Amino acid sequence: MLEAIIEILLKTAVILALPLGALPIIIHVERRGAAFIQKRLGPNRVGPLGLLQPLADVAKFMFKEEVHPSHVRPFFYTAAPVVALVVAILPLACIPIFAPIEIFGRSVYPEVFKSDMGIFFAFAASALGSYGILLAGWASNNKYSMLGAIRACAQMVSYELSLSTSLVAMIFLYGSNDIHVMVAEQTGYWFGFLPKWGFFLQPVAAMLFLIGIFAESNRLPFDLAEGESEIVAGYHIEYSSMKFALFFMAEYIHMIALSALFIIMFFGGYSLLPGMELIADRIPASLAILQALSLIIKVASMIWFFVWVRWSFPRFRYDQLMNLGWERLLPIGIANLIVTVLFVYFRNH
Amino acid sequence: MSIYYYLSIFLFCLGLLGTILKKDLISMLLCLELMMGGVALLFILFSKSTGFLDAQLMVVFTLIVSACEVAVGLSLIIALYRKKQTIYTDDIKIITE
Amino acid sequence: MAADILLTFITVVFALMVVFSKRTVVAAFSLLMTLLSIAMIYFQLGTVFLSAVQVLINAGAIAILFVFVMMLINLENFTNNREKNKTKLIIATFTVLVILGVLALVINNNIETLSLVNLADNSMKALFEKLFTTYYLPFEMATVLLLAAIVACVVIASHGKKAEEKQ
Numbered sequence: 001m002l003e004a005i006i007e008i009l010l011k012t013a014v015i016l017a018l019p020l021g022a023l024p025i026i027i028h029v030e031r032r033g034a035a036f037i038q039k040r041l042g043p044n045r046v047g048p049l050g051l052l053q054p055l056a057d058v059a060k061f062m063f064k065e066e067v068h069p070s071h072v073r074p075f076f077y078t079a080a081p082v083v084a085l086v087v088a089i090l091p092l093a094c095i096p097i098f099a100p101i102e103i104f105g106r107s108v109y110p111e112v113f114k115s116d117m118g119i120f121f122a123f124a125a126s127a128l129g130s131y132g133i134l135l136a137g138w139a140s141n142n143k144y145s146m147l148g149a150i151r152a153c154a155q156m157v158s159y160e161l162s163l164s165t166s167l168v169a170m171i172f173l174y175g176s177n178d179i180h181v182m183v184a185e186q187t188g189y190w191f192g193f194l195p196k197w198g199f200f201l202q203p204v205a206a207m208l209f210l211i212g213i214f215a216e217s218n219r220l221p222f223d224l225a226e227g228e229s230e231i232v233a234g235y236h237i238e239y240s241s242m243k244f245a246l247f248f249m250a251e252y253i254h255m256i257a258l259s260a261l262f263i264i265m266f267f268g269g270y271s272l273l274p275g276m277e278l279i280a281d282r283i284p285a286s287l288a289i290l291q292a293l294s295l296i297i298k299v300a301s302m303i304w305f306f307v308w309v310r311w312s313f314p315r316f317r318y319d320q321l322m323n324l325g326w327e328r329l330l331p332i333g334i335a336n337l338i339v340t341v342l343f344v345y346f347r348n349h
Numbered sequence: 350m351s352i353y354y355y356l357s358i359f360l361f362c363l364g365l366l367g368t369i370l371k372k373d374l375i376s377m378l379l380c381l382e383l384m385m386g387g388v389a390l391l392f393i394l395f396s397k398s399t400g401f402l403d404a405q406l407m408v409v410f411t412l413i414v415s416a417c418e419v420a421v422g423l424s425l426i427i428a429l430y431r432k433k434q435t436i437y438t439d440d441i442k443i444i445t446e
Numbered sequence: 447m448a449a450d451i452l453l454t455f456i457t458v459v460f461a462l463m464v465v466f467s468k469r470t471v472v473a474a475f476s477l478l479m480t481l482l483s484i485a486m487i488y489f490q491l492g493t494v495f496l497s498a499v500q501v502l503i504n505a506g507a508i509a510i511l512f513v514f515v516m517m518l519i520n521l522e523n524f525t526n527n528r529e530k531n532k533t534k535l536i537i538a539t540f541t542v543l544v545i546l547g548v549l550a551l552v553i554n555n556n557i558e559t560l561s562l563v564n565l566a567d568n569s570m571k572a573l574f575e576k577l578f579t580t581y582y583l584p585f586e587m588a589t590v591l592l593l594a595a596i597v598a599c600v601v602i603a604s605h606g607k608k609a610e611e612k613q
Contacts, residue, residue, distance in 0.1 A: 076475075115489075116570060120498040127506030131478070134510070138471070138517055150517060157510060353487060354553045354560065356454045360461055360480075362546040367465035369538045375516060376470055379477050382508065383464055386484050389500075397491055398560050402576050405496055409577075412503050413588045417595035419508050423515045424603040430519050 003106075011112045015092050018296075019256045024054030026252055026303055033307040064241040069140075072238055076139035081239065081246035084132025088254040090125035094118065095260050096179055098270055098291040110288075111179070118177040122261055123160075123167060126216060130156045132250060133218075133225065137235040149235040151318055152218055152225030158325040159215035159222075165333030166205035166212070169340040170198060170265045183269035195274060198266040204336045206266045208329055213258040215325070217251060219306060221313040222321060259302035263295065270295040353394055360387030373436045374426050378419065385415045449490060457483045471516055478509040495570045 028043075028051065035042030044050040096111040113121060130153040137149020174182045188196045199206045215222040225235055236247050263269060270291040272280060280287050316324070360383055367380030389408045396404035430436055460483060463476035481504045488497035553560070577585060 116494045117498045120495075120502075124498045124501040124506065127502050130510055131513075134513055134517075135475075138513075146517060150514065153510065153514065157507070160506075350450055350491075351557055351561065352450050352454050353491070354557075355550060356457060356487075358546060358549040358553065359458065362542050362549070363461050363465055365545070366538060366542045369542070370465075370535065373470065375512070376473060379464055379470075379473050379512065382477060382504075383461060383480065386481060386504075390484060390487065393488060393491060393493055393496065394560070396493075402573055403580070405493055405573060406577055406581050408496060409499060410581075410584055410588055412499065413592065416503055416508055417591055419511060420595050420599050421602070423511055424599040427515060427519065428602050428605060436519065 007108065008112065011110065012093075015095075015112050016089070018097075019089070019092065019253050020249075022256070023249060023252055024058070026256075027054050027057070029304065030307045030310075033304065034311050037308070037311040058245075061241055061245040066242065067240045069238050071141045073139045073141065076135050077238070078243075080132055080136035080139055081243045081250070083135055084129075084250040085246050085253070087125065087128045087132055088250040088257065090128075091122035091257040091261065092253075093125075094121040094179070095257070095264065096270065097295050098288040099180060099183070101288050118179055119167070119171075119182070119261070119264070120177055122257070123164065126254070126258065127160060129216065129254065132247075133235050136239070136247070140235070140238040142238055145235050145237050148225045152235060155215055155222060155224065155321055155325070156218075158322060159212045159329075162208045162325065162329040162333045163212035163216065165330070165337050166202075166208040167265070169202060169205045169333075169337045172337075172340050172344050173198070173201060179264055179269065182264060183271050186268040187271040189274075193274075195268060195271075197268045202266070202336070202340065204332065205340075206262075208333050208336070209262055209266065211324075211329065213255075213262055214306075214309065215321075217254045217258055219251075219255065220310040221316050224315065224318055224321060255303065255306055256299065259306070260295070260299055263298045263302060267298055268294075273297065353390065357387045357390040357394065360384070360390065363387075372438055374429070374438060375423075375436060377438075378422050378426075382415065382419065385411065453483060453487050453490065457487065471513075474509065474512045474516060477512065478505055481505045481509060495573060 031053070032042035032044075032050065042050060043053040046052045046056050093113040094111050094115075096109065098110050100107050100109050102108070115121065133149050133152045133156075137145040137147075137152075140146075170182075171177050174185045176182065186196050186198060190196055190200075194200065214220075218225050236244055239247060271294065272290055273294045276290050276294060280290050364380045364382075364384030364387060367383065368377050371377050371380060389411055392404045392408045392411070396402060396408075426436060429441070433441060435441070457480055460476045460480040464473045464480060467473050467476065481500065485497040485500040485505065488494075488500060
């Protein structure tokens, strides 16, 4: 009993430390990446290559004066960033970083929360993602906030549908919703060089899921809720200093969690990158570390992709966004699901 | 574990009390949802105690029906609000005007 | 044992807040928390799929609908200074207490046969085998019901708007 508790606490500490520790790096990559795409220099004064800039940002957030507007509803105003952060971290609890290994005679599963429902937990948790924004927008007692919050919530709920259709198609294909089984199906190569990733089997579902995760995390081109030129700052107008930083963190961690899900379903999860098997064959004890490294490299490239897309596309208008979600993506998702089901049926018979 | 039986009937009766006593339509719908939550919990407890899996499926169907009912109910409330500018049942005494 | 009592206590607190809070928005968010704690109870009873479904549908869609509609019709502009009907309060409370007592008595008498030995097969596979063989017709009818509800919502909610625009 005691060792189970220690195991869970250690796993929680690792799963929390990884994204929260990577957060300053991601923020720095975003600012330098944005500058690189826009042909200017990013922050490069604080420390070598500007690497201490996130530290300076954190210090600024901590020492800045917290403005408490008098017209906000006190309890929900303070609760909203906390809810947003908690709900953003929640999907990370079911994501494993390596295959189960044996330590001291007991098999250790690297995810914090192992259950029968596997990947459904991540989707159920990200379905709650709209509440932080909704609370923030409503508690601010401000028409711009309310507008931004309602639009963001409607967008998140609409794009959950295309996420779900592509998730169901992938679960059909892999035959299980256990993440370890999904990754095990994606190890190996076709024709000796092409990795057996889900992206090559189901490009349509991958595109749907990709567009869906951009919409779920409110990133450009779907960031209507916080569009600066349109509704000032949307649902976090009235927030200053540390509470605003919490929203910021929540958005990035949501990005990390969703891109981890994308990698698990379509890019092999923690299966080894091509070329790493040579090291794993020589040193069998390092398999777990190599798998964790593969996952981290894949998620990092996905995050760079997020930054790249952010500075390459203009923002969607609200009616274009809703049109895309309901009239284009949902029928494509359902058609893809039908084709996948037929394919799986004829493959098994 | 058997405290959950008492919890489910407590939720049901609390929802019933709320539906009777509340005066605006949205609060009544909220308490109705509470009643359905209690009933679903009771179904699952029965499924656990008899080993009959069908009761869990009944919960899924109840959930689907409850979702439809809430959606239609809320759109009715919006239509009512557009016509009468109120959601209190005391003000909706006359059917036609 | 302690987990049961804790979860029950949390659910009871939030359910009481749903019924007895003065502001409707607080009631809606308390309903969300009640549904989440009921999902935790489902998880503790072993039916993991139903707890995921409960969070996804009930807490992730129905409660969001409630909060949405409350924001759209801007509930705070209503002043809730209606007269309280004392007689109705007393009679309603008494009736509901009687109903609660009768139900509690029924459960109390049969508590041995209702003991929660974990007899059911917990896996999702057994559940879905039943869904797609015995209960296939209700499954398809639920699909049709959802379609009908979507069409009904769109028609009802946009009908008033057209009448408003005509004026």
